Amino acid sequence: MxxxxxxxxxxLHKHFPVGEKGLFGAHxxxxxxxxxxxxxxxxxxxxxxxxxxGCGKSTVARAVVGLHPATSGSIRFDGNELVGLSTRGWLxxxxxxxxxxxxxYASLDPRQTVSSILTEPSKIHGLSKPRERKLHAMxxxxxxxxxxxxxxxxxxxxxxxxxxxxxxxxxxxxxPELLICDEPVSALDVSIQAxxxxxxxxxxxxxxxxxxxxxxxxxxxxxxxxxxxxxxxxRVVEQASRDEIFNDPRHPYTKSLLSAVPVPDxxxxxxxxxxxxxxxxxxxxxxxxxxxxAPRCPWRHEVPxxxxxxxxxELVERDGRKxxxxxxxxx
Amino acid sequence: MAMLSVRDLTVRxxxxxxxxxxxxxxxxxxxxxxxxxxxxxxGSGKSVTNLAMMGLIPxxxxxxxxxxVLYNGRDLLKLAPRELQALxxxxxxxxxxxxMTSLNPxxxxxxxxxxxxxxxxxxxxxxxxxxxxxxxxxxxxPAPESRLEQYPHELSGGMRQRVxxxxxxxxxxxxxxxxEPTTALDVTxxxxxxxxxKDLQKRRGTAIILITHDLGVVAGMSDRVHVMYAGKLVETGxxxxxxxxxxxxxTAGLLGSVPRLNSDTSESLLSIPGxxxxxxxxxxxxxxxxxxxxxxxxxxxxxxxxxxxxxxxxKSARFVACPSSMxxxxxxGGKS
Numbered sequence: 001m002x003x004x005x006x007x008x009x010x011x012l013h014k015h016f017p018v019g020e021k022g023l024f025g026a027h028x029x030x031x032x033x034x035x036x037x038x039x040x041x042x043x044x045x046x047x048x049x050x051x052x053x054g055c056g057k058s059t060v061a062r063a064v065v066g067l068h069p070a071t072s073g074s075i076r077f078d079g080n081e082l083v084g085l086s087t088r089g090w091l092x093x094x095x096x097x098x099x100x101x102x103x104x105y106a107s108l109d110p111r112q113t114v115s116s117i118l119t120e121p122s123k124i125h126g127l128s129k130p131r132e133r134k135l136h137a138m139x140x141x142x143x144x145x146x147x148x149x150x151x152x153x154x155x156x157x158x159x160x161x162x163x164x165x166x167x168x169x170x171x172x173x174x175x176p177e178l179l180i181c182d183e184p185v186s187a188l189d190v191s192i193q194a195x196x197x198x199x200x201x202x203x204x205x206x207x208x209x210x211x212x213x214x215x216x217x218x219x220x221x222x223x224x225x226x227x228x229x230x231x232x233x234x235r236v237v238e239q240a241s242r243d244e245i246f247n248d249p250r251h252p253y254t255k256s257l258l259s260a261v262p263v264p265d266x267x268x269x270x271x272x273x274x275x276x277x278x279x280x281x282x283x284x285x286x287x288x289x290x291x292x293x294a295p296r297c298p299w300r301h302e303v304p305x306x307x308x309x310x311x312x313x314e315l316v317e318r319d320g321r322k323x324x325x326x327x328x329x330x331x
Numbered sequence: 332m333a334m335l336s337v338r339d340l341t342v343r344x345x346x347x348x349x350x351x352x353x354x355x356x357x358x359x360x361x362x363x364x365x366x367x368x369x370x371x372x373x374g375s376g377k378s379v380t381n382l383a384m385m386g387l388i389p390x391x392x393x394x395x396x397x398x399x400v401l402y403n404g405r406d407l408l409k410l411a412p413r414e415l416q417a418l419x420x421x422x423x424x425x426x427x428x429x430x431m432t433s434l435n436p437x438x439x440x441x442x443x444x445x446x447x448x449x450x451x452x453x454x455x456x457x458x459x460x461x462x463x464x465x466x467x468x469x470x471x472x473p474a475p476e477s478r479l480e481q482y483p484h485e486l487s488g489g490m491r492q493r494v495x496x497x498x499x500x501x502x503x504x505x506x507x508x509x510x511e512p513t514t515a516l517d518v519t520x521x522x523x524x525x526x527x528x529k530d531l532q533k534r535r536g537t538a539i540i541l542i543t544h545d546l547g548v549v550a551g552m553s554d555r556v557h558v559m560y561a562g563k564l565v566e567t568g569x570x571x572x573x574x575x576x577x578x579x580x581x582t583a584g585l586l587g588s589v590p591r592l593n594s595d596t597s598e599s600l601l602s603i604p605g606x607x608x609x610x611x612x613x614x615x616x617x618x619x620x621x622x623x624x625x626x627x628x629x630x631x632x633x634x635x636x637x638x639x640x641x642x643x644x645x646k647s648a649r650f651v652a653c654p655s656s657m658x659x660x661x662x663x664g665g666k667s
Contacts (some may be wrong), residue, residue, distance in 0.1 A: 052517035053488075159606045189372040190544060194588035194602035201599065216517065223590040223600065246592060260522035262547025264589050269551040276526055277519045280487045296410045 006178060006210050007047075007064065012037045012073035014059050018139040021211040028035045031285050033059040035234035036073075038315065041178075046204065046211040048225035048242070050218060050257070054281055057214045061180045064212065065099050066090050077178070095125055098171035102183035108155040114141070114166055116149045121173040140169040140216070143206070145199060161192035165199070174208065182214045197224055219263050224248050230254045233292035234284055240321035250323050253293045291326070299327055303322035333360035333421075335384075335506055335536055337653065338389035340398035342376075342383045345391060351612040355562040357398075361506065366539040368553030370546065370585075372607050377542045381508045383408075385425060386415045394421045402506075403590065421451040424499040426492075432487040433495060434483040438492055440467075441479030447501045463538040466497040470527055483650035489520035496527065503535060510542045511655040525552060546589055550574060555647070558582050561608055561618035564637060581619050617653070625655045 012035040034056040041047040048055045062068045064075055066082065075082040077093055085093070101107035108117060118137035122128050128136060138148035144165040146158075155163055164184065184200070185193040201224060204211060215221050221228060222242060229239040230253065238251035249255045259275040277296045281301055282288055294300045294308035303326045315324040341622045354376040354563060361367055369377045382388050384407060400407040402423070407415065419425075427433040442568040444463040444469055448454040454462065467475035470493040483491055492512065499507060509528065513521040525548065532539060541552055549556055549570070557638045558566040558581065566579040577583040587601030605622040608614060614621050620630040640649035640656075 096652070161606055182507065189607065190546070190585055190587045191372060191603035192606060194590075194600035196605075197590065198599045200603060217520075217590075219590040219592050219594075221590060223594070223596050242596075256519060260518040261592060262518075262521075262525075262545065262551050263593075264546035264550050264574065264586065264591060266550045266574050269547065274522060274526075276522050280489050280520065281517075 004076075006043040006045075006078060007072075008076040009040065009043040009060070009064070010074040010076075011061065012063060012072040012075065014056075014068055015071045016061055025265075029285055032283060032287070034063065034083075035284075035287075036250065037231070037234070039211060039229045039234050039236055040240055041210060043177075043210055044208065045215050045226045046223035046224055047215045048228040049212060049231060050216060050221055050228060050328060051231035052257075052281060053217060054233075054284065056234040056284075057231050058182055060231075061099070061182045061212065061214050062070075063102055065180055066094070073099055091125075095174045096177045098176040098179055099181060100164075100171050100181045100184045100305050102329045103187055104160050104167055105166055105187075108170075110155055112150050112291055113154055117155075117166065118173055120159055121170065125174060127174065136168075136295055137173070140172055141166075143172065143203065144169045145195075159192075159272055161188055161195060164188060164196055166191075167197075168199070168203070172203070175207070178210050178211070178212065180212045180214070183216070184213075185220060186215065188218060193220070200224060218258060230257065233281060233287060235292065235324065236315055236322070236323075237293065237325070240323075250329065251293075251322070251325050252297045252299050252327065256296075256298075292322075303327060334363045334402070335361040336401045337380070337384060338399050338401070340380060340383060340400065341396040342379055342388060343394045343396050345394065346611070351610040352396075352562050353610060357559075357562075357564055359557055359564070359567070361540060362537050363505070363538055363559070364532065364536040365554045366541055366552050368549035368556040368558060369540060369542045369559065370544060371559035372544060372550055372585075374561075374607055374610065375559040377559050378510055380559075381425070381540060381542060385419055385423065385508070386410070386412070388427040389524065406607075417451070420447055420504075421502045422504055424502070424504040426495050426499045426509045426512045427508065428514050431488065431491065431515070434491060436483055438482075439479065440481055440483065440486070444479070444494070444498055444501065448496060451502050463497075466501050467494070469531070470494075470497045470498070471523065472497070489516055489523065492516060492520075492524055493527070495536070496524070496531075500531060500535075500537075505540050506540070508540045511544070512541070513548065514543070514545070521548075528538060528552070536588060546574075546586065558585070561610060561613060563618065563652065564648075564650075565619065565653070566651045567637070568640070568645065569647035572645045572647060572649055576644070578649065578656045579619075579653045580623050580625055580656065584622075620652075623655075626667060627655055630655065 012034055013036060016031045018031045018034055019028045037060055051057050059068060063070045070083045073308055075284060082093060115134060115137055118140055119133040120134055138151055141148045146162060146165050185196050188196060213225055227241050229243040230237045232253050238254045249258055256275045256277050263269045275298060279296050288295055290309040290311050291313050300308045307326050313324040313326050315322050337359050340354055341355045344351045344353055357380055371377050383395060395408060441463060445459040447615060450457040451466055464475040467478055472478055472493055476595045513524050543549055553570045556570050557564055560581050577586055584603035590600055603622050608618055616631045617632055617635050620626045635652045635654050637650040637652045640651050
């Protein structure tokens with residue numbers, strides 16, 4: 001086994017020009033959706049990317065699969081640089097990196113049968129013989145817990161949970177190594193959510209997959225992921241193993257986020273101390289000058305000289321975990 | 332006497348796919364100052380129940396087949412539109428799920444808030460503006476006076492939801508119906524909004540009906556919980572009893588399906604097999620029976636009525652619509 005991580009993202013930036021063009025054609029404003037994100041994912045592991053809406057987690061996902069070309073930075077897959085690849089250069093990696101989307105209604109073509117949805121990828125990549133493709137598609141359906149006899153049906157004939165299974169089968173069609181899952185269960189009802197989470201766990205073992213799992217639901221992330229990166233306003237503020245993040249969060253934002261998750265247990269939920277943050281997430285068009293969390297951070301006054309509001313803390317590694325905060329560790 | 336009581340409410344929709352009973356014989360009571368949690372998955376009828384109570388079901392395709400909604404000795408379902416309008420937004424008000432679409436994008440926040448006071452309290456513009464600014468301040472919006480001049484698109488999602496709450500509370504309602512009030516929001520904002528609702532309830536004694544699919548939110552907010560499945564109430568009880576020992580297999584399944592921040596991650600989640608039924612094509616007998624692990628022959632024929640749960644540990648009255656669960660020790664679920 002090679003020691004290089006399967007996916008290694010370094011100082012990734014993705015900026016979107018917004019607003020009207022100025023006199024000389026340049027855009028007036030730059031929305032820095034992803035502003036220097038670094039993380040790595042080991043083979044066979046599941047890395048959770050968590051954060052609230054607008055923190056840039058989906059943009060990271062889209063950059064990794066090449067849907068948004070990165071503005072700058074490096075994305076290495078199995079040691080190979082993906083940033084700056086041509087369309088043709090991308091082709092072999094498209095096969096190895098597949099994506100599962102949030103909305104099972106919008107992510108399947110309503111005019112394609114399940115058979116066509118599941119065989120199209122191998123057709124494009126010229127993988128198997130036409131005769132074998134349908135058999136393979138039926139095997140995929142079976143693997144995701146659907147009846148292979150329903151292969152000629154259309155997406156509208158399936159429920160939301162079943163459609164998400166079709167989306168997963170499609171992602172598996174090319175025998176990928178890495179699955180990018182962008183909020184794969186958040187559109188589903190609770191009882192169905194559990195089915196899909198269990199299925200994803202099984203498939204990971206069975207097909208030797210690695211997951212980049214993007215979600216805002218921390219309990220789901222804790223259940224499925226091995227390590228977690230927490231994002232806030234375009235940056236990673238903390239990355240550590242799952243148990244470290246959930247048992248001993250060290251960034252004030254991670255602490256607040258965990259404390260805000262309601263617990264489905266009346267006694268616990270009423271007894272626990274909760275950190276209620278003030279205010280909203282700042283606009284990425286006009287980020288604060290220092291630490292982006294500083295305006296809402298309950299502990300910002302404990303750092304001397306108003307440093308949090310003036311200086312951006314770097315993501316520093318210590319004891320095998322990373323954190324970007326000026327507060328002393330013992331906090 | 333209960334402040335609001337719903338009896339045998341049944342709502343039908345006539346659609347292309349057939350006639351669908353979205354709410355089927357739902358009864359419950361709401362006491363002053365309490366929070367009643369109404370939980371269930373999409374399509375279980377929780378929103379329709381509340382829209383029907385407020386006379387907000389479009390007819391057709393909706394038909395209120397039967398039932399009554401008693402408030403102050405009057406049946407809301409029999410009121411004339413004008414009488415109902417005088418109550419809505421005044422004594423009984425609602426917060427909707429989506430703060431992006433429930434505010435009018437063409438009117439300023441001030442215009443929308445003032446309208447409530449002008450209609451219900453007959454206040455003049457100046458007086459109404461003063462009250463509106465106070466209401467915005469109460470829900471934690473900074474610089475409330477200047478917000479009155481802004482349009483909804485100028486505010487963030489959390490701010491808009493606060494405006495909705497401020498609007499719902501302008502007339503000091505006695506009953507507040509909150510339909511997924513925090514579902515569209517991030518967890519840190521959700522925590523702020525929930526704190527706010529609890530605080531306002533404590534100060535004003537408002538009774539709240541909280542509709543949500545988030546069992547964590549219910550656990551923190553409700554005094555009593557009603558669980559709905561396929562248009563019917565399947566279990567009701569005090570929040571701690573119901574979470575400690577769910578009696579209905581659906582409630583137990585629902586609680587088992589939720590990953591928790593303290594659960595054992597090496598085990599698979601308990602999941603409920605199958606999917607919620609199509610309301611136009613309900614199975615005979617108990618609607619949950621095809622997904623149920625403890626169903627018997629009888630479940631396929633007879634619709635189970637709500638019956639008292641025999642649980643000696645319960646602090647409050649509990650009801651469940653499942654005869655099979657009666658034979659077991661009700662403390663089977665909970666935290667084992």
